Amino acid sequence: MIIDCHGHYTTAPAALEAWRRRQIAAIGEPGNAPTRASLAITDDEIRESLENAQLRMQRERGTDLTFFSPRASVMAHHIGDAATSLEWARVCNDLIRRVCTLYPDNFVGVCQLPQSPGVRPENCIPELERCINELGFVGCNLNPDPSGGHWKEPPLTDRWWYPLYEKMVELDVPAMVHVSSSCNPCFHATGAHYINADTTAFMQFLLSDLFKDFPTLRFIIPHGGGAAPYHWGRYRGIAQDLKRPPFAELLLKNVFFDTCVYHRPGIELLLKVVPADNILFASEMVGAVRGIDPETGHHYDDTRRYLEPIDWLSAEDRGKIFEGNARRVFPRFGARTARAVNAAQSA
């Protein structure tokens, strides 16, 4: 079985974006804000949005299941206030739930959090609990920079975030560290801000004793861990100069990387330097890169194609990367089927 731990609903029906535009237009005029119930999307529209995109790609690429979350680039936590973010997160998460209900074998939910710049992260706890306990989701996306490229929040290792981490530990759900769009003109969203955030988060974890405080807290750093694996020697060296413990003790029980790296040399590097226990298969599809690589004739984000021919990857490690690690890092998925995960909660 192949589990893709990182997929976004980037193809949602246009009515979702229209609802968001109405919501943004009404900021400061609460009386004009659209209700959640006013979002009219039919089941057929949802099917249509997926059949020729994520579902077709699952079939064509031979992956079985996607951990599916709202489109990351439009989370845009910097827009409006915490109430804005909460309504938007609920709308987006509810739509993911509908996807999981329609395709219970193909998708399992991961939620967007109602973060807002400068607002304490405990404000996210009710929506996290709703998504996990009522919608059957198995994880969340946590934005280390709700300002959208201005980086005004404390580091992820600051006690600022601890109440949310306590709830994550209690619910036994991991977070993917995932920023949203950039409103800083220096940073292109998917080309710079995403990758920088991944690198930044890794370095924050390296410097901190966060995982002494939360031994079972787990993060997935997406996009192959940003720059971290490429600079693995640099990071090992910086940690050593700073008298930090070896990575195995410092963070490898808690920090995982996905395989959203869109060429074979990058995937090979990731597999060479990061232990197989810390790598989760993913494609980010439909995501940052949609084209076909003329050098291979296949989609850049068809990451299974890079992994499959690597003959020095043992069957055991392959099994961990494609399936086992996802089941372990997302214990609410655990040993179950997607259908069982989705069914247990829709009752």
Add this chain to the structure above:
Amino acid sequence: MIIDCHGHYTTAPAALEAWRRRQIAAIGEPGNAPTRASLAITDDEIRESLENAQLRMQRERGTDLTFFSPRASVMAHHIGDAATSLEWARVCNDLIRRVCTLYPDNFVGVCQLPQSPGVRPENCIPELERCINELGFVGCNLNPDPSGGHWKEPPLTDRWWYPLYEKMVELDVPAMVHVSSSCNPCFHATGAHYINADTTAFMQFLLSDLFKDFPTLRFIIPHGGGAAPYHWGRYRGIAQDLKRPPFAELLLKNVFFDTCVYHRPGIELLLKVVPADNILFASEMVGAVRGIDPETGHHYDDTRRYLEPIDWLSAEDRGKIFEGNARRVFPRFGARTARAVNAAQSA
């Protein structure tokens, strides 16, 4: 011959740091600012600061020559104003000149610029001209974020920077894109801010037609290009989705990467994906990582050791990476010896 295109005077005598502390203490009280002439460092102190550090490492590692610039992490362009930065840059650049005078075979100068947040980059032109025309330097370090981690300057591809680029083209000198310390608690300097800046600069270049406006402008992106080579497929794919030209046409005549990547798998990746014409040997020594890797028994930043045993690297490409590209990208060095470069200007 092996040219290390990226070395900093991180071991300067303590009097330099003391001078800087006095300068900072006097911000707002110009009458109390130390004069440049008040910095008292003897030739012997300079020799001592180098003999057991950069010079010993050159000998032990078998490199011949370092393109040497002031310590990057203390450029700290965010401190004080443009006048503060100018005095500090002059002091630091003059010290580099003294190093080059004492060791004319071992070092060639690269200058710090007197940038200051929000100040138009043309303010750097006089100091750039002084360093190139009077001190015999061959390049400069350009900080894309003089705010120190808040990223308030326009992207490097904005016309904001054009007057400085016009002067760089006229003088025929490249810039290494190099940030300084971070005063944003989210970003560790050498572990996050440096690498993020490299990634950010690459993405800015990818999006822009800067090199149509300046066909001979050249940048070195240090630290192996940040995350760019690891995510080469992502970047090729994003460029393709955006209908940008192929990299060869878009930026490979103008953008170069150094080899400051501190483990063999990272160096191998760099050599696999980036054309040999675009890679310049460097170690960053004495820089971000000072320790010895227990896995190899050698210094993390002894980057020659990663390159040497790679048997699929042709002699021709090896020659480009170790020497030829540096001579080409820094034409004021060109075909000459370090001694000739240094002597020509000290007359």
